[in-house]
Amino acid sequence: MPKVLIYSSQFCGYCRAAKNLLRAKGLDYVEIDVGLDPARRHEMVERAGGLRTVPQIFIHGRHVGGYDELAALEREGKLNDWLADALKTYAAGASGSEAFAGADER
Template structure:
């Protein structure tokens, strides 16, 4: 199983949806809460090529983007292969 890291904030409906999809797939993930660890926000923006919205999701070394991108990968049957790589 690939390592999944998700940068999130509290009260973010997109973060909740993304976490729910991973939970449904029984995928463990590391959640980095940038509202509780503001010093990690710059790290997220750098790793996400300038994107500052949450969630920002990384599977292994691949930045897949946010919630909408993850759901699009899932709909195209491309998410599971990334997760199991």
């Protein structure tokens, strides 16, 4: 299963929408709440190329972007391709550790 990581905050409607979309596709994800954790927010900003808004979503280490980008991938029928690519990488023996670099599953 592709590893999905979502940086979020508690009262973020876009975060909630992204998690709903992921659940609707039957995907599990690891969520990191950056709302009250400056170190985690800094980690997110670094991994997301300077983007500071939540959510920031990664599929098997590949940066998707926020909810708008995730929803666009789904609308265009490209999200399944991203997931399939992640599965191929995972099946080919990639450790997958890059998907959660610096992230623990709390």
